[in-house]
Amino acid sequence: MSTPSTNPLTAGTSRLVPLNHALPWIIAAVALFLLPVIFDSRAALTIMNQMAITIVFALAYNMLLGQGGMLSFGHAVYMGLGGFFSMHVLNWMSDDPWLPLPVLPIFGGFFGLLFAFLIGWFSTRRAGTTFAMISLGVGQLVASLSIIIVIFFGGEEGISGNRTDMLPFFGWDFGQQQEVYYLTAVWLLIAALGMYLYSRTPMGRLANAVRDNEERAEFLGYSQRNVRWISFCASGFFAGIAGALFAINFEILTEENLNLATSGSILLVTFLGGVGFFIGPIIGAIVFTLLQTVLSLHTEIWALYVGILFVATVMFFPFGLTGLLALHxxxxxxxxxxxxxxxxxxxxxxxxxxxxxxxxxxxxxxxxxxxxxxxxxxxxxxxxxxxxxxxxxxxxxxxxxxxxxxxxxxxxxxxxxxxxxxxxxxxxxx
Structure with a gap:
């Protein structure tokens, strides 16, 4: 039996497609590696770390809003719970460390996944206003419990830890800010790539289908509730990773990390960047972090400017800053x-x-x-x-x-x- 000849044009294209898909990630990795060389001050590294954490959290939130059509007013709960549990793991390791610090975000991610699984079981039965109100109630409930359950949340003073107590990782004890930056940058790439790949899976496509027309998805044999539940769990997992990165960077968590203000901020970030695009939350997180950190150094009413920008974006550019760029x-x-x-x-x-x-x-x-x-x-x-x-x-x-x-x-x-x-x-x- 003869073997069909290979078309060189087809073969070349099949090799080019993966390269085209990988090129943006390679550029992003190189840029993240070189940024500390260009901006080497401690303040710049802190801003870049905060920016990376906000990007991970915003992308996780966009899995709900942009991909699944679920408007949540309490998604900071899963970031905060992941961060608090990571801080407890950090403190447990202080006496007898047996794990390096780079694995800590995994604990935060699975703790966020656990509570997303439990809360999503009843909150994802309905979308729209019902889901939004349940998320708001859950967020307020957990924020109140954070002051009452002192043994886990630390009360009004929160809980703190020392990241250098865990095992060194190839000689790095993460006492230097630059070492913490590279740890955060690597987890940013891992989390962003994981969320992007999830959006390309059949489950990610089903989330888009349920968002656009849940009745038609049901008619085709897919459970809209199960699709939302799975997306909710995946989002909770990556939000927990963002919480663990926050714990690593700032070494303290308080009630502010899971209250309504934090949930509202990430909603603002996602809308500002553009919920209809994967890169939208990334742009929104960068712009918001720069406004929050740099602008706040020069004016006390920086929040007013952020609010004006948000309102103007929603009114005139409903697809966000990314949508504005996409128009060109x-x-x-x-x-x-x-x-x-x-x-x-x-x-x-x-x-x-x-x-x-x-x-x-x-x-x-x-x-x-x-x-x-x-x-x-x-x-x-x-x-x-x-x-x-x-x-x-x-x-x-x-x-x-x-x-x-x-x-x-x-x-x-x-x-x-x-x-x-x-x-x-x-x-x-x-």
Missing amino acids: VMPWKLGKIGYLVKPYAKMAVPTLAFILSTAAVLEILFHARHAGRGDNEMTIYWWLTFDSHSPLPMIIGLVIAGVSAYALVKLAPGLKAAWDEATHMGEAGK
């Missing part, structure tokens, strides 16, 4: 991205002026209201110093904001026309 794929493929350069350049100056002047007005109002008696002098943008109680700076800020807003309104039709032209396929593309 078509003009790029059509070779018409150049149509947008000039309109964007025209919009850049009034947009920047509107943002800076509005922020200046808010900062003046805050300083005038909360500054101490006699403390009238304030500085914004590192060099502009003036009297916050004088009406002149406020008037100037309002005038600049008004003129900038008027300019944006006038330029908007031109941007829309350029956008229509850039996305028009023409006769050849039809």
Whole structure:
């Protein structure tokens, strides 16, 4: 029997496809390895560690919201429980260590999985508002228990531990911040790759089907409740890993790690990045962490700016920042991205002026209201110093904001026309 000849084009393509899939992960691994070389300060390493933890948690949350269509207001419970259990394991190892620190996230992940299994058994029977309200109630219940059950949660002071008490790992005792960064980065890659591969499995596809049309999934013979339950357990597992990484990095956990505020923050992060994309929570986590850490060093009302950004994103870009970037794929493929350069350049100056002047007005109002008696002098943008109680700076800020807003309104039709032209396929593309 003759053997069919191999088509070289087909063979080459079959080898290229895995490489194309692996290339983004290779680039991400190289970037994570080189970041401490570029940003080597302790503060920068701490910010990058916090960013990595937030990415893992946001991706785990997106397994519920983005892939399964389950809006949860209490998902910080599973991150917090995984972190608290990891801290107990860390303390148990302090007297007679027999495990290295890099395996600790596994304990956090399985503890988060255990409670996701138990809570998901009854909470995933229904989706929509019912699931959201149950998640809210469970989150508030566990947050209250964290103050009552002192033996596990440590009460109001929380629980702390020392990561250097566990066995060294190839000579690393993780006393240095850079060593902790590489541990966190490796687990970030492992968790992100695991969640991505899960999204490509039949169960991950079924979660999308149940999200889009649960009645049709039931008609085809799949249990919508079981699909949601399995997705909920997988999400709880990776959230527990994020909690363990938090315990390793900060060596203390309190009630704040599993309360409603933390659950709301991760919801904000996921929506900000874009729930319809796998990379969306990653972008959202990076932006949110930078705003939370860097912006908070320069202003006390940083949370107000984050809230404004979140509201603006939900109102004007419901698919998040990633969705905004994805809108430019078509003009790029059509070779018409150049149509947008000039309109964007025209919009850049009034947009920047509107943002800076509005922020200046808010900062003046805050300083005038909360500054101490006699403390009238304030500085914004590192060099502009003036009297916050004088009406002149406020008037100037309002005038600049008004003129900038008027300019944006006038330029908007031109941007829309350029956008229509850039996305028009023409006769050849039809």
